[in-house]
Structure formats: C-alpha cells, structure tokens
Amino acid sequence: MTEGGSAIRAMFEEGARMAERFGRENVYDFSLGNPNIPAPEKVRREIVRLAEETDPMELHGYMSNAGYPFVRSAVAESLNRRFGTDFSEDNIIMTVGAAGGLNVVLKTLLNPGDEVLVFAPYFLEYGNYVSNFDGVLKAIPANAKGGFQPDPEALREHITERTKALILNNPNNPTGVIYTEETVRAIARVLEEKERELGAPIYLISDEPYRELAYDGRTVPYLTKYYRDTVVGYSWSKSLSLPGERIGYIVIPSECADSRLIFDAAVIANRILGFVNAPSLQQRLVAECLEESADVDAYDKNRRALYDGLTEAGFECIYPEGAFYMWVKTPGDDREFSQRAKGHNILVVPGTSFACPGYVRIAYCVSYDMIKRSMPSFRALAEEYGLSK
Numbered sequence: 001m002t003e004g005g006s007a008i009r010a011m012f013e014e015g016a017r018m019a020e021r022f023g024r025e026n027v028y029d030f031s032l033g034n035p036n037i038p039a040p041e042k043v044r045r046e047i048v049r050l051a052e053e054t055d056p057m058e059l060h061g062y063m064s065n066a067g068y069p070f071v072r073s074a075v076a077e078s079l080n081r082r083f084g085t086d087f088s089e090d091n092i093i094m095t096v097g098a099a100g101g102l103n104v105v106l107k108t109l110l111n112p113g114d115e116v117l118v119f120a121p122y123f124l125e126y127g128n129y130v131s132n133f134d135g136v137l138k139a140i141p142a143n144a145k146g147g148f149q150p151d152p153e154a155l156r157e158h159i160t161e162r163t164k165a166l167i168l169n170n171p172n173n174p175t176g177v178i179y180t181e182e183t184v185r186a187i188a189r190v191l192e193e194k195e196r197e198l199g200a201p202i203y204l205i206s207d208e209p210y211r212e213l214a215y216d217g218r219t220v221p222y223l224t225k226y227y228r229d230t231v232v233g234y235s236w237s238k239s240l241s242l243p244g245e246r247i248g249y250i251v252i253p254s255e256c257a258d259s260r261l262i263f264d265a266a267v268i269a270n271r272i273l274g275f276v277n278a279p280s281l282q283q284r285l286v287a288e289c290l291e292e293s294a295d296v297d298a299y300d301k302n303r304r305a306l307y308d309g310l311t312e313a314g315f316e317c318i319y320p321e322g323a324f325y326m327w328v329k330t331p332g333d334d335r336e337f338s339q340r341a342k343g344h345n346i347l348v349v350p351g352t353s354f355a356c357p358g359y360v361r362i363a364y365c366v367s368y369d370m371i372k373r374s375m376p377s378f379r380a381l382a383e384e385y386g387l388s389k
C-alpha cells in the first residue's frame, strides 16, 4: 500500500484529537477533501419523496449490475446535452463513487505488470488501486515551471510497450489547476502517435469528481471529444456533497477500442469486486438531481479569502482554478513544514503525500469563518520561517 491516503486519514484523526484537547474552534483542520457545503435542498426532498413514494421492493432490490437502465439513460442524456456527446445507457455503468469506478476500470483493463501512468502530483490512492490488480503505477514528474500543467513531451518519454493507461485528473487534486484544452489536445496527440507506433490501445482514464467545481467561468474539456480511447470516471461525492453515499458512474464510449468487450467485462468487474451494483436509492436520487450542484460560490469565497490571506502573509500559492484545494510552496521540507504548522494548530497535507515534495495541500472545503480565524496562526507560521513582509 502507498502511504499517501493513510497519511491524510491519520491527519484527519489527529485533527479530531486536537479538537478535543484545544477546543474545535482553535484547531484549523485543512487536511481532508470532505465537502462542507450541504447538499442542495432538492437532494433531501428527493430522498424523502423516493422513500415515501417508491414501492420498497423496487426501491431496495437488486437490479442489473450496471445499474438501473432508466438512470443510465438519464445520465447519458445529461452528458449529451452538456457536452455534445452521443452516449446511451449502453455506455454508462453506475458505480460506488469514483473510487469504485476506477477500481472497476483498472480490473477490466489491466494484466499483471501493465503500467499505468499519472502526472505528479496526484491522488496517491491511485497507487493502491493499480496495485490491487498487479499493475505498476509510474509517475511522470511534476511540471512546476509550467504551472503544473502536464508536460506532453514528458508523457512521450514515459510510454513503453507495457503502458496500458494514463490517468488524468481534471480539475486536479491537489494543485487546483485545470488542464487546458491545449494541454489535452497535446496529450491526445502523443497518445495517438504512441498507439500507432506500438500497435496497441493506450486508454486515457479521466478521473473527474471535481468537474463542476471550476471558477471564474472556466470550463473543463470533456476528454472523449479529444481522444478516442477514453474512459471517464465521475462521482457526485464533491459536486453534490455526497461522499459518504458512494455514488458515481463510468462512461465507456462506443468508439473506444474493444468498447463492447470492456463494457461487459466492467459490469462483471463491478459484481465480482463485491460492489454488485451502485446503491439503489442513490441511483434514483442522482437521476432526479442531474442539473443540481453544490454552491460553488461558497468555495470561491473561501478560495479568495485563503489566497489573499496566505499571499499577504508571504506564502507562495498556486491560485486555484478548480476543485477546493490550494497548493502552497513550502520554505524547506514539506513534512517538516506540516509538523511546524501543527504547532500552530494548523493541519495541512505535505506534498510528499501526492508524490511532489516542496509543497503542501490546503483543503478549503471548510467554513469561511475557520479560514478567517486561522489567519493569525498562518501569519505566525510565516514569521517563524521569516517570510512575513
């Protein structure tokens, strides 16, 4: 197992212990990407309505391992409407969140020893998901000079005849960067060239649980439109603030190499990995809430307050374009920095936990009030490092 995910969890547990010791209002826990904005009111109303109005045998029963056909069809129509795609229920499999979906995709695609590429920094759980199926995760070094946009030429250098897939996470956890259309086109070109050269498909796995969390009117390119062999994984954990409910989907487009085979295998993978099917009530719920989204403006307000406060204190931050994370350069070792931050009751995750030392991730899916209250502690930390202006 890789240490990243468990390091974040350990920090979360520590935050709870510190809150008990110092009082909740005196601990500034920015460690976990657990949305703090409540799900839209419609979500609650629909859960109640579905529970009251649906025949319980239908509401709670098994269905196709791919999910309810009417839900998959509603998801496909929503995607077609928003992104000009041409999906049907036969391209959609409902999953147990993005994590469940990624595991299903990797079980379907990987043979032992197959390599999966990812651009650093990245969500370290990918390493566990890939090793679940005896694959090998290979990280492409971070492109700090290029504002953390992936470097297509570095991708080219890392592709071998064992490369089965590339995972792309956009908007990105942990940097908050949105990969641009230009970047996506360049990545697609490299993958196409390498597919031709090696004579085998290289799948692009788009992990996009933060798709709707984009600021300043930015949009996130829909990858199936740029590269044929794309599989998309999505979840409502962040966009509807439902991470504990475990609901998402994967898209396997018809034009993707071996599409039917992959779709059928993925349905079986969903079953035999023990998910069986995505939760029945949550499937019905999301079908009713496809046009809903959490209050992105509230995250935006947090983003601005945190960025202004930290840069004012002397920290160097990447201004986030999406998701709810700020990526901050550390003066010195990132693990030591997060230890010293703890001395000021601030919990942040070292970049080492995302395969990118020299930075920390600050999750700002927290109350605006906590961000404001934390500022004197951040300023004290900056002073300790001699950063203050």
Ligand code: PLP
Pocket (backbone or CB within 6 Å): 033, 096, 097, 098, 099, 100, 123, 169, 173, 207, 209, 234, 235, 236, 237, 243, 248
């Ligand atoms: N992918 C990324 C990049 C994430 O940040 C997360 C959760 O934080 C996941 C996948 C897993 O999401 P889910 O809760 O839908 O399984």
